[in-house]
Amino acid sequence: MTYNKFQKRILNSLLTEYEATSKALLLGGKVRICAPIPWVAHYFEIGIGTSLGSFKTYLPNINKQKKGLLMHIPFSLGLALGRSNNVEFELTYY
Structure with missing residues (x-):
């Protein structure tokens, strides 16, 4: 599908309005259980x-x-x- 200049301008303006930002300090620790196979x-x-x-x-x-102090329990495989x-x-999930 091709877009003309007007359609591209509208799509770009719509997409630039969305955002995901974080300004935070992360602190914590993890424990790893490993199967040491060569x-x-x-x-x-x-x-x-x-x-x-x-x-x-x-x-x-x-x-x-959200602002303030938030707790999380990360795990990874x-x-x-x-x-x-x-x-x-x-694969990590926070």
Whole structure:
């Protein structure tokens, strides 16, 4: 699908109105449980932390603003690859 200059200008103006910003300090710690298999090590991480600051999300379906001290419990699933397991791929959720 192609757009003319007018349509592109309208789309760009609509998309620039949305934003997701954060100005915060994150503090916390994690614990990792790992299966040390040579070349591929599976691991699971869980932790507890806090965020001090402000968060703003303005999208078509979401309009949230939070300020202050917020607690979060992050967890991750991952793989450490290589001879010394020095390359990591992980999925993290905060």
